[in-house]
Amino acid sequence: xxxGAIEAGGTKFVCGIGNEDGEVLExxxxxxxxxxxxxxxxxxxxxxxxxxxLGVGSFGPVDLDVSSPTYGYIxxxxxxxxxxxxxxxxxxxxxxxxIGFDTDVNAAALGESLWGAAKSLDSCLYMTVGTGIGVxxxxxxxxxxxxxxxxxxxxxxxxxxxxHFAGSCPFHGDCLEGxxxxxxxxxxxxxxxIELASDSSVWELEAYYLAQALVNYILVLSPKRIVIGGxxxxxxxxxxLVRKWVIQLLNGYIQHKNVExxxxxxxVPPALGDNAGLCGALALARQAYAIxxxx
Amino acid sequence: xxxGAIEAGGTKFVCGIGNEDGEVLExxxxxxxxxxxxxxxxxxxxxxxxxxxLGVGSFGPVDLDVSSPTYGYIxxxxxxxxxxxxxxxxxxxxxxxxIGFDTDVNAAALGESLWGAAKSLDSCLYMTVGTGIGVxxxxxxxxxxxxxxxxxxxxxxxxxxxxHFAGSCPFHGDCLEGxxxxxxxxxxxxxxxIELASDSSVWELEAYYLAQALVNYILVLSPKRIVIGGxxxxxxxxxxLVRKWVIQLLNGYIQHKNVExxxxxxxVPPALGDNAGLCGALALARQAYAIxxxx
Ligand SMILES: Nc1ncnc2c1ncn2[C@@H]1O[C@H](COP(=O)(O)OP(=O)(O)O)[C@@H](O)[C@H]1O
Ligand SMILES: Nc1ncnc2c1ncn2[C@@H]1O[C@H](COP(=O)(O)OP(=O)(O)O)[C@@H](O)[C@H]1O
Ligand SMILES: [Zn+2]
Ligand SMILES: [Zn+2]
Numbered sequence: 001x002x003x004g005a006i007e008a009g010g011t012k013f014v015c016g017i018g019n020e021d022g023e024v025l026e027x028x029x030x031x032x033x034x035x036x037x038x039x040x041x042x043x044x045x046x047x048x049x050x051x052x053x054l055g056v057g058s059f060g061p062v063d064l065d066v067s068s069p070t071y072g073y074i075x076x077x078x079x080x081x082x083x084x085x086x087x088x089x090x091x092x093x094x095x096x097x098x099i100g101f102d103t104d105v106n107a108a109a110l111g112e113s114l115w116g117a118a119k120s121l122d123s124c125l126y127m128t129v130g131t132g133i134g135v136x137x138x139x140x141x142x143x144x145x146x147x148x149x150x151x152x153x154x155x156x157x158x159x160x161x162x163x164h165f166a167g168s169c170p171f172h173g174d175c176l177e178g179x180x181x182x183x184x185x186x187x188x189x190x191x192x193x194i195e196l197a198s199d200s201s202v203w204e205l206e207a208y209y210l211a212q213a214l215v216n217y218i219l220v221l222s223p224k225r226i227v228i229g230g231x232x233x234x235x236x237x238x239x240x241l242v243r244k245w246v247i248q249l250l251n252g253y254i255q256h257k258n259v260e261x262x263x264x265x266x267x268v269p270p271a272l273g274d275n276a277g278l279c280g281a282l283a284l285a286r287q288a289y290a291i292x293x294x295x
Numbered sequence: 296x297x298x299g300a301i302e303a304g305g306t307k308f309v310c311g312i313g314n315e316d317g318e319v320l321e322x323x324x325x326x327x328x329x330x331x332x333x334x335x336x337x338x339x340x341x342x343x344x345x346x347x348x349l350g351v352g353s354f355g356p357v358d359l360d361v362s363s364p365t366y367g368y369i370x371x372x373x374x375x376x377x378x379x380x381x382x383x384x385x386x387x388x389x390x391x392x393x394i395g396f397d398t399d400v401n402a403a404a405l406g407e408s409l410w411g412a413a414k415s416l417d418s419c420l421y422m423t424v425g426t427g428i429g430v431x432x433x434x435x436x437x438x439x440x441x442x443x444x445x446x447x448x449x450x451x452x453x454x455x456x457x458x459h460f461a462g463s464c465p466f467h468g469d470c471l472e473g474x475x476x477x478x479x480x481x482x483x484x485x486x487x488x489i490e491l492a493s494d495s496s497v498w499e500l501e502a503y504y505l506a507q508a509l510v511n512y513i514l515v516l517s518p519k520r521i522v523i524g525g526x527x528x529x530x531x532x533x534x535x536l537v538r539k540w541v542i543q544l545l546n547g548y549i550q551h552k553n554v555e556x557x558x559x560x561x562x563v564p565p566a567l568g569d570n571a572g573l574c575g576a577l578a579l580a581r582q583a584y585a586i587x588x589x590x
Contacts, residue, residue, distance in 0.1 A: 061550075076550055123441040137515075140437045146418040146517030147551055154548060155511045158453050171548040216450045220432075220515045222441030253449060253466040255356075255371055256442055 001289070004051035004095075005281035006042065007104065008058040008087065010079055013038055015045050018282045020289075022115035024275050034081045035090070043094045053292070054091060055100040055285030057107025057277060062087075064102060064145050072101055098292040100284030105136035106143045107280030108270070109227075113138045114283050116271035118225040125223040126270070127152075128230035129210065133177040139221055153177045157212045160205055163188075180209035182232050193232050203238050210238070211245030214267065218246075218254060225258075229270040236269075243267050296584070299346035299390075300576030301337065302399065303353040303382065305374055308333055310340050313577045315584075317410035319570050329376045330385070338389045348587070349386060350395040350580030352402025352572060357382075359397060359440050367396055393587040395579030400431035401438045402575030403565070404522075408433045409578050411566035413520040420518040421565070422447075423525035424505065428472040434516055448472045452507045455500055458483075475504040477527050488527050498533050505533070506540030509562065513541070513549060520553075524565040531564075538562050 005024070007014040009032065016027035030041045046054070061077065063070045072088025088101050102110075109118075109126035118124030122141040128134050133153035137144040144150055154175045165188040169178030178184055185193045189202060196202045214226060228242070243263045250259060258266040272279045300319070302309040304327065311322035325336045341349070356372065358365045367383025383396050397405075404413075404421035413419030417436040423429050428448035432439040439445055449470045460483040464473030473479055480488045484497060491497045509521060523537070538558045545554060553561040567574045 139434060139439055139441060142435045142437070144434055144516065146434060147513075147519045147553055148517050148549065150517050151514045151548065155514045156453060156507055156544065158451060171546050172544075212451055216511055217515060218442075219446045219450045220512060221439065222443050222445050224442045249451065249467075251466050253446065254443065258442055 001053075001286075002049065002051050003282050003285040003289070004046050004049060004054040005278045005285060006054065006056045007107075007277035007281050008032075008056055009104065009277070010059045013042055014278055015042055016278045016282075017049055017051070018278070020286050022111065022272075022279050022282055024278050024282070027278060032079075035085045035087075039087075039090050043091075046095065051095070051097055051285075053098040053100065053285040053289035054095060055107070055281040055283065055288060056087065056091070057102060057104040057281040057284060058087060060103050060149065061151075062101070062103060062149065064149050072099075098285075098288035100281075100286075100288030102143060102284055103134070103136060103149050104277060104280070105134040106145075106149065107136070107284050108229075108272075108276050109136035109138050109280070110143055110283040110287070111272055111276060111280035112227050112270055114286075115279060116276070117227045117268050119271075121224040123221070123223050124225045124227060125217055125221065127210075127213075127226070127228045129181065129228065129232040130230035131182050133181045133230075135217070137217075137221055137223060139223070144221070152213070152217065153181075155213055155216055157209050160208055163205060176209060176213045180206055180213075182230075185232065193235065197235060203235060203241055206232070207238055207241030207245050211242050211249055214242065214246050215249045218250070218259075225265075226267045227270050228267065229276060233269065239267065239269070296348075296581075297344065297346050298577050298580040298584070299341050299344060299349040300573045300580060301349065301351045301353075302402075302572035302576050303327075303351055304399065304572075305354045308337055309573055310337055311573045311577075312344055312346070313573070315581050317406065317567075317574050317577055319573050319577070322573060327374075330380045330382075334382075334385050338386075341390065346390070346392055346580075348393040348395065348580040348584035349390055350402070350576040350578065350583060351382065351386070352397060352399040352576045352579060353382060355398050355444065356446075357396070357398060357444065359444055367394075393580075393583035395576075395581075395583030397438060397579055398429070398431060398444050399572060399575070400429040401440075401444065402431070402579050403524075403567075403571050404431035404433050404575070405438055405578040405582070406567055406571060406575035407522050407565055409581075410574060411571070412522045412563050414566075416519040418516070418519045420512055420516065420521045422508075422521070422523045424476065424523065424527040425525035426477050428476045428525075430512070432512075432516055432518060434518070439516070447508070447512065448476075450508055450511055452504050455503055458500060471504060471508045475501055475508075477525075480527065488530065492530060498530060498536055501527070502533055502536030502540050506537050506544055509537065509541050510544045513545070513554075520560075521562045522565050523562065524571060528564065534562065534564065
């Protein structure tokens with residue numbers, strides 16, 4: 001089976017070809033400029049590839065409600081030119097194959113649950129701590145959607161008593177993303193995360209906020225594994241701090257070996273590395289193909 | 296189809312007979328004493344009923360992992376005599392029919408989504424604000440489970456600046472249940488909720504905490520409707536306060552008509568009233584019967 005994958009990001013679209021085992025065979029990167037320009041290059045790339053299905057993991061917000069007239073659109077994004085853009089519609093104009101479409105983080109969650117750090121588990125959570133904070137989830141073997149797709153990066157956290165930073169989220173100020181994203185770190189300390197590597201108070205605070213969010217995700221979704229990636233997590237010493245705070249905040253309430261004794265294999269980095277986004281999109285293509293076959 | 300339903304609570308077991316349309320035809324109430332005594336009366340009640348399936352919505356924590364050796368048990372409950380009790384096992388000793396088993400709040404969520412306030416929606420959240428706070432959820436048409444069943448009643452909330460109550464949760468102090476359950480209200484104000492009915496500061500604070508939790512549930516699960524019941528919500532003036540705070544805390548981030556303009560039909564009381572628990576158990580029985588038929 002030949003599957004096409006598109007990782008649609010705010011700065012670049014990564015397109016690739018792979019198979020149903022999550023193997024990426026080739027890839028190219030296309031800059032995100034205007035939809036016309038970017039999508040023309042995307043369409044050109046796939047034109048001769050004879051893909052059996054396409055998968056798109058996209059920056060958002062996106063409309064994932066198949067009964068909606070704007071299904072497949074990137075909706076109210078601040079990203080210039082892309083507001084209310086019919087991404088899936090444009091692909092359908094050129095390719096008559098099943099098309100899977102979801103958020104970039106839901107795609108990554110599905111990819112990690114099929115071929116990565118949460119392999120063979122029917123639930124997992126994938127969080128990326130980068131410029132912003134995005135989270136996707138698989139629950140009962142399915143990606144989680146409802147009224148809209150989840151927006152877990154914005155959940156409310158308790159501020160640390162010593163932290164007087166107002167928060168950088170334009171909507172909520174001191175929500176998780178406003179306190180713990182890469183942009184928040186830069187705004188709070190006046191330096192990029194990488195320049196703060198040796199300042200332990202930065203990472204203790206970072207872990208405190210991330211752990212609060214994870215505790216709430218655990219209490220709401222009870223994922224069987226939590227995968228955290230993104231630029232900020234290149235600071236690998238943050239993982240043990242996050243694990244420590246999760247245990248401390250749960251305080252014995254969740255009596256499960258994942259939390260008591262095996263937290264090192266419960267909260268983990270991604271296994272798909274630089275291919276996470278593209279593998280996620282492959283996973284969506286595979287899913288779309290399978291659904292088409294059975295319907 | 297004749298379905299048997301058991302609402303297994305800490306003070307009483309309500310047992311009943313109903314059908315696949317959620318109609319309860321008869322019911323009895325049995326006090327929760329020892330497992331031997333209580334379960335003997337439960338078994339006696341159903342013995343002559345010729346049920347096609349049984350459903351149990353139980354107080355918890357419970358083991359819902361079908362691959363676990365303690366599946367169907369009430370696990371680490373502080374409730375005397377019931378710790379590590381094999382509830383489903385005991386029913387299986389007497390009834391050779393499919394048995395559905397879940398938490399009381401997951402049962403209620405399923406019941407409301409089949410026949411109640413969230414009818415015809417494939418996702419909803421059910422929250423009960425009583426002695427404690429319990430929450431169940433349907434997502435993508437299925438009850439949410441993972442590593443364990445969700446324990447959303449204990450998520451972390453931000454304390455209100457004017458509130459100096461330490462919180463009543465033995466694990467977390469000031470988690471949601473510790474700040475906003477019926478017991479928390481009583482511990483904070485020294486009076487029962489019903490005696491505080493006319494004190495508006497009590498209910499403003501209550502709504503502030505409940506709304507924080509709902510905002511986080513919305514961001515994580517994106518339910519298509521939220522149903523809130525339980526003794527404390529008999530104070531019906533709390534509903535509009537909760538809705539107001541949810542809108543305020545989301546601050547325009549969730550662009551959906553449910554939140555913008557239709558919040559009155561988004562956050563609602565249960566529709567099944569006093570039958571919610573029993574209907575939930577019926578829903579579990581119906582589901583267990585359907586699964587058996589297709590497997
Ligand atoms: N080694 C590092 N240590 C700390 N922070 C880093 C590191 N590398 C990147 N970051 C931060 O991560 C963010 C970028 O995240 P990334 O996941 O690479 O991209 P994006 O979120 O834009 O897709 C920036 O805020 C950057 O400062
Ligand atoms: N009318 C009312 N107003 C405010 N609080 C109430 C009212 N009725 C019951 N409560 C409170 O609700 C809690 C009991 O909740 P309930 O849902 O009836 O039972 P339980 O949670 O034990 O199953 C108690 O804390 C009680 O004080
Ligand atoms: Zn925010
Ligand atoms: Zn608690």
